[in-house]
Each structure stands twice: as structure tokens, then as C-alpha cells.
Amino acid sequence: MVTGPPRRIFSRYESGQEDLTLPHKIIILISMKRLVLLLIVLFLSVTSSYSQKLSEKDIPSAVKESFYTMFPYAEKIRWGKEDDTTYEADVKMKSVKMSANFSEDGKWLETETPIDITSLPQAVTDAIARDYQSSKILYVNKIERPDRPLLYEAEIKVNTKKREVMYDVLGNPVY
Secondary structure: OOOOOOOOOOHHHHOOOOOOOHHHHHHHHHHHHHHHHHHHHHHHHHHOOOOEEEOHHHOOHHHHHHHHHHOOOOEEEEEEEOOOOEEEEEEEEOOEEEEEEEEOOOOEEEEEEEEOHHHOOHHHHHHHHHHOOOEEEEEEEEEEEOOEEEEEEEEEEEOOEEEEEEEEOOOOEOO
16 A cells, blocks of 8 residues: 555656656546647637528528528528528529628628539630640539629639639639
8 A cells, every 4th residue: 555645657767766667657648639639629619600501590680581581482491600690591482503692681692502513604615724724514503693783703623722713704814
């Protein structure tokens, strides 16, 4: 039986009197890995709070009212939060999937609708070819906003890298 005051576990090793044995090194390594894993989980839980899924009862009434006024025939509505103040509804209307964003007070901010690449205005197609030679257009979204003219967002592949680019109807890049 050990008697006397409690000692710190690593006091002999911290003073340099003895080297850590392999089992002690393994215990320390496992503890460090657990700490790193805990920090990663904590980081992911904080960052995943954005774009979180919500039920309709969690959506402010002003947002729902604006949404149903604009999209009375919407089907398969999935609500989420894009950031602290923006609500997003992913919907299906007339077999087309789209997403609409609203502020907390119900103001419509934006609607994104996927379109066929062949429906992209020629000016935009030409601008992408000019600005990103040897690129391939992977998909296109039409973006409607109340305060701006119609925009087109395209995901393109240049060599092996993918990137999103945005243009107005006339083929001018939008940053």
C-alpha cells in the first residue's frame, strides 16, 4: 500500500530523473489524439450550425408568408438557415428544383434555379470561353435578385480544377 501525499504522475519524468517508458509514451500519444479529435469535432459542430436544417415551425411567419406568396405551388419544401439572418427554402416547382433565400423579416433576397447549359445566353457562353480558355461548363444556375439584373452562376472545370464564376446577361463578370 502506498502512503504519503499524492504525487503527480509525471513528476519523475518532468524532473529528468527518468525517461518515459513506451507504455507511458503511448498513453500520452493517445491522450493527445483524443484532444485533437475533440477539437475537430467541436470545430465541425460550430461550423455546421450554418446551413442547418430547420422544420417549418422554426421559420418566422414573415418568411413563410413571403415564401408562399411568391411560390404558391411549391412542393417538397426543405427549410434551412444559410447564415445567422438568412433563411433558405429548397423547393420543387413544376418538376424544377430551386432555392429561395429570405431575410428574417421576410424580404426576398435571391432565387437560384438550375438551367440547361444550352439555355445559357450566348454572351455568357462566349465570355466564359474567353475568360477561361479550355474550360468546360459543368452546370449553370440562373440567379434572380430584387436589387440586380438577372445573373448566371456556372461551375466550370479548367484543367483539373473546378470553380464557380458569375456573369450578367451581357457576359460581364460579376464579382
